[in-house]
Amino acid sequence: MRNKILFLVFSLVLAFTISSFTNGNPQQKEKNKGKTTIPTVKKNEKFIKEKKLDSLKLPEKSVAIQLLDSIKKTQEFNKLKLHKKNAHASYYHNKFNGRRTASGEIFDNNKYTAAHKNLPFGTMLKVTSETTGRFVIVKVNDRGPFAKSREIDLSRKAFMDLVDNKNRGTVPVTIEIIED
Structure with missing residues (x-):
């Protein structure tokens, strides 16, 4: 049960992280403005540009984070x-x-x-x-x-x-x- 919960938390955090990336193409940004996109990497690009954590607008405490907190508290x-x-x-x-x-x-x-x-x-x-x-x-x-x-x-x-x-x-x- 604990492994399933940890997998769920990891999946939610990963999905949120992926949705926070954006493409480097400004025309694509305008086209996808307001939509959640999955990042793409061109062959000549080595890294995906990542937004700074300060600029991410996180909810007060997402369900995944609360669940992770309660798991940590139980393990303590x-x-x-x-x-x-x-x-x-x-x-x-x-x-x-x-x-x-x-x-x-x-x-x-x-x-x-x-x-x-x-x-x-x-x-x-x-x-x-x-x-x-x-x-x-x-x-x-x-x-x-x-x-x-x-x-x-x-x-x-x-x-x-x-x-x-x-x-x-x-x-x-x-x-x-x-x-x-």
Whole structure:
């Protein structure tokens, strides 16, 4: 599974890198303006001209980079302690954005955070979807959820990274505590 994820990340990064190259022909540039092109090399050219990294307009954090970050974070921690299998996870509503959490932090739905009923604040968790096999690394910074059937509340960003169907409200997950 890890090799498949690494291959996917590598493929996405490679595809993005290839799309950032341009041909040296100015007429071709005008013709292809706004289109993604694959670079071509003429026989007499030795190298493809590469744009400087500063000039590339990258999104805030692409999915491939986030996935690579979470893989690196999991590899950094040797011990994973199973907390609960087949737990139900849900996500925060947008109305909680900007409010204080129980730990005193300001809640942001675009960060990888979670609410748990009794785990200590600052605990790092690996939350794996049992339906898709995807996982995220989150930090506990709030209390909740306050529904008996649910075990953990995830930020919207973390939840959406786990599910295929974006219209779902809950998902069965496995929760593991990352011990350092």
